[in-house]
Amino acid sequence: xxxxxxxxxxxxxxxxxxxxxxxxxxxxxxxxxxxxxxxxxxxxxxxxxxxxxxxxxxxxxxxxxxxxxxxxxxxxxxxxxxxxxx
Amino acid sequence: xxxxxxxxxxxxxxxxxxxxxxxxxxxxxxxxxxxxxxxxxxxxxxxxxxxxxxxxxxxxxxxxxxxxxxxxxxxxxxxxxxxxxxxxxxxxxxxxxxxxxxxxxxxxxxxxxxxxxxxxxxxxxxxxxxxxxxxxxxxxxxxxxxxxxxxxxxxxxxxxxxxxxxxxxxxxxxxxxxxxxxxxxxxxxxxxxxxxxxxxxxxxxxxxxxxxxxxxxxxxxxxxxxxxxxxxxxxxxxxxxxxxxxxxxxxxxxxxxxxxxxxxxxxxxx
Numbered sequence: 383x384x385x386x387x388x389x390x391x392x393x394x395x396x397x398x399x400x401x402x403x404x405x406x407x408x409x410x411x412x413x414x415x416x417x418x419x420x421x422x423x424x425x426x427x428x429x430x431x432x433x434x435x436x437x438x439x440x441x442x443x444x445x446x447x448x449x450x451x452x453x454x455x456x457x458x459x460x461x462x463x464x465x466x467x468x
Numbered sequence: 469x470x471x472x473x474x475x476x477x478x479x480x481x482x483x484x485x486x487x488x489x490x491x492x493x494x495x496x497x498x499x500x501x502x503x504x505x506x507x508x509x510x511x512x513x514x515x516x517x518x519x520x521x522x523x524x525x526x527x528x529x530x531x532x533x534x535x536x537x538x539x540x541x542x543x544x545x546x547x548x549x550x551x552x553x554x555x556x557x558x559x560x561x562x563x564x565x566x567x568x569x570x571x572x573x574x575x576x577x578x579x580x581x582x583x584x585x586x587x588x589x590x591x592x593x594x595x596x597x598x599x600x601x602x603x604x605x606x607x608x609x610x611x612x613x614x615x616x617x618x619x620x621x622x623x624x625x626x627x628x629x630x631x632x633x634x635x636x637x638x639x640x641x642x643x644x645x646x647x648x649x650x651x652x653x654x655x656x657x658x659x660x661x662x663x664x665x666x667x668x669x670x671x672x673x674x675x676x677x678x679x680x681x682x683x684x685x686x687x688x689x690x691x692x693x694x695x696x697x698x699x700x701x702x703x704x705x706x707x708x709x710x711x712x713x714x715x716x717x718x719x720x721x722x723x724x725x726x727x728x729x730x731x732x733x734x735x736x737x738x
Contacts, residue, residue, distance in 0.1 A: 412622060
């Protein structure tokens with residue numbers, strides 16, 4: 383029955399499916415941010431500022447991720463920058 | 469042992485107060501002594517939906533500040549014996565409510581009642597957190613619509629972190645109540661299904677209330693819709709409360725009714 387419906391409705395957009403997919407993405411982002419400390423965005427922007435003072439990193443070259451471990455919290459910092467070829 | 473239940477949602481207008489009124493009423497119909505507390509300071513509406521707005525003299529804040537006794541502020545339902553409500557203040561500022569004050573009121577009510585149902589204000593601010601803080605259980609009201617589902621997920625996050633249960637390392641038992649459900653639109657894939665929402669929010673569904681003209685008709689009259697036992701929404705609320713109390717019942721009104729030619733021509737809307 384559902385297949386039959388899909389066949390006839392292929393052209394019209396299945397908005398419920400779109401809603402479901404959008405929600406899954408949004409909610410997984412929300413849940414990730416839920417347990418982060420309030421200072422994290424400020425810390426992130428200050429770290430990026432300091433790192434870029436020394437390296438030629440682009441914004442995308444600096445990745446900061448937050449992890450919530452059972453006993454402690456952790457941030458992971460990955461930085462790369464273009465090598466200065468002689 | 470009294471059970472403290474918060475009816476909450478995050479988003480406004482999804483049917484918290486309507487659900488609170490019908491759930492409380494259905495519990496009282498089954499013989500459980502029940503009190504409804506309106507936590508929506510400044511925007512009190514539960515008294516209107518319950519049809520007792522003209523009997524409000526004192527409110528929750530009057531009780532927490534000691535200006536009135538709890539027994540003076542409680543309003544007895546005119547239809548059911550074991551049902552009472554405690555209205556919110558319409559005039560005071562929101563910060564007038566304190567955790568200590570609310571805690572004392574709830575502790576006192578626990579001696580008298582089987583169920584204490586807290587009607588939460590919308591949002592995720594102090595008022596909403598206050599309404600859920602002392603809860604043992606939660607009924608999260610959601611519409612099958614993206615912003616409502618997302619906000620419900622945030623509320624579930626708060627239930628897991630900002631309640632007394634959470635502070636004590638326990639968890640608030642949460643139930644999902646889907647309201648304004650329209651099986652026809654689900655069938656046409658224009659509305660998320662019960663299964664979709666349950667999968668996303670990951671808490672068990674306690675009830676599904678169909679979109680129904682009976683709901684507005686009931687609130688117009690100040691009679692909780694569960695009293696309208698002929699209506700689909702009224703029956704769905706009865707089922708919800710039966711499930712909440714531990715009965716196992718299949719969901720009704722979630723599948724599209726196939727109408728014959730005859731009922732399509734002559735069948736009126738209930």
